[in-house]
Amino acid sequence: MVSFTEENYLKIIYKLCASGDNGATTNAIAQLTQTKPSSVSDMLKKMSDRQLVDYKKYQGVSLTEEGERLALRVIRRHRLWEVFLVEKLSFAWDEVHELAEELEHIESEQLIIRLDEFLGFPQFDPHGDPIPDQHGKITKVKKIKLTHIEEGLQYKIVGMEDTSDAFLQYLTKIGMDLSSKVTLVEKIEFDQSMVLNINGKSTTVSHKFTENVWVSEL
Amino acid sequence: MVSFTEENYLKIIYKLCASGDNGATTNAIAQLTQTKPSSVSDMLKKMSDRQLVDYKKYQGVSLTEEGERLALRVIRRHRLWEVFLVEKLSFAWDEVHELAEELEHIESEQLIIRLDEFLGFPQFDPHGDPIPDQHGKITKVKKIKLTHIEEGLQYKIVGMEDTSDAFLQYLTKIGMDLSSKVTLVEKIEFDQSMVLNINGKSTTVSHKFTENVWVSEL
DNA sequence: ACAATTTTTTAGGTTTGTCTAAATTTTAAT
DNA sequence: ATTAAAATTTAGACAAACCTAAAAAATTGT
Structure with a gap:
């Protein structure tokens, strides 16, 4: 079982690694999680023990295979909920991020499978970002x-x-x-x-x- | 701001009080929250300090006006999500409770207003329980x-x-x-x-x- | 009415995820 | 090549919400 907080870290580390810039640094993670760098260090140690990330002190961090799988699951849920909010509940595309940040942590495989179907298996979210499929396959950007x-x-x-x-x-x-x-x-x-x-x-x-x-x- | 946990206590206390039986006793609450009575005592003290409940040691507990308002908000959200899961995602009526237990804590007035509209302002949830309106008005059962x-x-x-x-x-x-x-x-x-x-x-x-x-x- | 049982509360501890302040390591500039 | 600056980690604390064990209050049976 992966906690709410861990899911957020996974998602953020995934994005930082994918963006290429400087990879996932402690400071960058702290900024995106709205916490202090010291809290990030703590958390990375714990997540490393749980084999969710590869982490060596002072050397930045990246996702393990399992970590990446879980990160993509969260990203999938986030983007599907965004589609739902925009297409079904008529929110504007720039209003939905915060809400999807909460909804993405609802834990249920079935829920997401059925939501995906209800939405007609969308390929991209309202911001144009690709939605990973059930197996974590994602259009490369x-x-x-x-x-x-x-x-x-x-x-x-x-x-x-x-x-x-x-x-x-x-x-x-x-x-x-x-x-x-x-x-x-x-x-x-x-x-x-x-x-x-x-x-x-x-x-x-x-x-x-x-x-x-x-x-x-x- | 009322926490996830507090919302659960509020909802459970509301139901126990409404059911009439023995009102909301420490043991009954412990059973429904899946915690120990000692944890409930702790929590009731905190919620009493925050004026969410009227609580006197050894005397059981009831909701303040504010507590009741918040409880009804949670119940409304729970039941609307249940309708959504059954009507839109084709879940069976007896599969949706656990999921709604999570969804009910998503914090957004707008979300619920729009969900309600999307669902056609339903009066009852799939179990037949009445859905409180935006102002907390509920069909008495x-x-x-x-x-x-x-x-x-x-x-x-x-x-x-x-x-x-x-x-x-x-x-x-x-x-x-x-x-x-x-x-x-x-x-x-x-x-x-x-x-x-x-x-x-x-x-x-x-x-x-x-x-x-x-x-x-x- | 009072002893036995049940219910509730208190005391002291744990875990998760955070913080501040201080120490350490890395990076960058002269 | 040093030193100054920036980034990172450690140490020690804290709050929320939980626990177990023990104490206190309320209820019940005779």
Whole structure:
């Protein structure tokens, strides 16, 4: 049995590892769990004893296979509840995070299986993030910056790092939204900008842009 | 802010007080919370300090006005979730209690308002128990034993104390189910049995029966 | 009415997850 | 290559909610 608190740590460590930046550091975890670094150290030790994480003092932390399985289960539940709240209860997509943070900890395999079915087996949540399936299989997402050029390889926008109004307006201007299909055309070495094909239209975007937008393979 | 645990105590104390039997005693609470009586004593003291209950040592406990308001909120949430699980996720009515025990603690007024709307403002849960409205107004329920004779006063079955197969079969035999309309015809002093009119048919039932069946005024 | 039983409370302890303050290790800058 | 700064860990405490064992109060049977 994994506690409410452990589930939160697992989910946060998963996300920090997946995002690549600096991996899951004690400070980063503390910030996201809204606790102090010392509390995180304590918790990591306990979770390491329980074989949920691989942890060596001062060296950061990553998930064990079991830890990752459990993290993906929590993420699945979180995202399914978000779909429910938006599609069935008419919440706005930016209102549902806090609620899903609570709902994700309800412990019942059956509940999630039936909720998934009730929602029509959605692939993405209202923020565009992919929903892991029952076996933890998840559509891989990465920042545009890290994609590579390959014949016919299309991507789908799934989210962004910075969601400021300024940025969202820029997206609208270049005709890009969550339903856009994007192909990588060219990487410019000199300033690390990239040429993308967005819904058939060729557009050049800055390095900052490519760091800010998450995509998944289609 | 009222904790998960406090909400459970409130709900249980409410039910014990409403059922009339012996009111909310320390032992009874311990049994329903699955804890020891000593833990209940501790908790009652704390809840008394927080003005959620009226408590005098060795004298049992009852809810303050605020305690009752909070208890009814939890009961409302519990019963709405049960409706959701049965009507929308196709759970059987006898599978949903445990799940609703968890869901009832999700803290959000908006969530419950919208769930209620999504479900079409149901009046009763799948067990036949009445759902309090947003202001805590609840259809009063009592055991048949405690009803009184009055011109045209009809009752609706909402639940039973003992749900053994034997009893359910007996119900079927006398043509009584959750949709039955019942009128009290006569109380027999001698053995405390009662004559009821069930869907237009006159039937005599034992004292044990009248102790076992809960009804609400219609 | 009072002894026996049952119920309830107190006292002292445990676990989980947090905290602050101090110590240690790592990283970065000169 | 040191030293200053930043990140991390340890030590010692605390609050919530539980426990066991023992003491105190209430109830019951004769």
